[in-house]
Amino acid sequence: MPNRQFLVLPWMRRLVHGAFLLFCLFTGLRFYQFYQWAVAGGNYTQRPPSVEAFLPIGALVSLKQFLLTGQYDPLHPAGLTIFIAALVLGFFFRKGFCGWLCPVGYISEQLHSLTNRMTALVRQSKRPYLLRLPPWLDYPMRLLKYLLLGFFLYLILWKMDRAALENFSRSPYSITTDARMLLFFLHPSDLALGIMICLVLLSIVLRNFWCRYLCPYGALLGLLALGGPLQVARDSKKCIDCKKCEDICPADIKITAKKRLVTPECIGCLECVARCPQEDCLTLTVFFKKKLSPFLLPLGLLILFFTLWLTAKYTGHWRSSLPDDAFKHFYQMIHR
Ligand code: SF4
Ligand code: SF4
Known part of the structure; x- marks a missing residue:
């Protein structure tokens, strides 16, 4: 018999994931209102620091600067905090x-699960x-994200010296990257729009297309996870080769070909652990030695994330030292 209590895990994941999506949409709306206040007048809305979560390249620059100088980015501190938390x-x-x-x-998983349901129907x-x-x-396609990651690491970690880092992070360009990103989505060029539509279509037919093939952020986290303590292990003696784990795995991993x-x-995501019909066949382990309750992964993850945030x-180390009026001044420059 499968551990039926684990079946709640996928629902927990959807809840947590969905809540973060809503929070991001709320942040986007607040930032839009802030931008409108800055460039068009109207009601004042405070700039939400969490918008900096969408500036990972700037955060990588800030991280290098922090490691070299000990100075925590005063202009985009939330971006650096979220980046460190993700690592x-x-x-x-x-x-x-x-x-x-x-x-x-x-979003990518939801797009593809729609296709799953329809094809099953x-x-x-x-x-x-x-x-x-x-x-x-x-x-070879999976390698693309590592190539993109290598490109950014080469550019920032290798090519930029202290002076270049300092110049970049204090430049009007860096200060306005959040507004530029907003404008990119509000008024995409034909090329950008075409690429976005292609990515959506590809995510509908191919599971997690962006994450599996193109996301350099995920590539970096995956390399870090290789040295981490938690792993999923498969007991091949208990496996009945039903392939339920592979059907559900968002990363499309050949689980039955591996023991570790x-x-x-x-x-x-632990979808495989939750769906496996054989008790103790797929388990969450610490270095493949000690078995853990799978609930400890999301619990530990959320506790650590909120602890770092608080x-x-x-x-x-959260709100920018630049006053909102100064952001307004820089946004008006790009608006003009
Ligand atoms: S779901 Fe469990 S039993 Fe089925 S193939 Fe995967 S590991 Fe084996
Ligand atoms: S192997 Fe299991 S835990 Fe890892 S991504 Fe696939 S379903 Fe999720």
């Missing part, structure tokens, strides 16, 4: 930032038809 969560909780919090991953089968790229294409899931692709908030 810490990635290491300790199997890339859990992607699996439990990231709104892009959630059309075929009148409980097993969905999953479109998979052949291995000769799938494996040592892979940078696993996002720690610590940053109450130690002055």
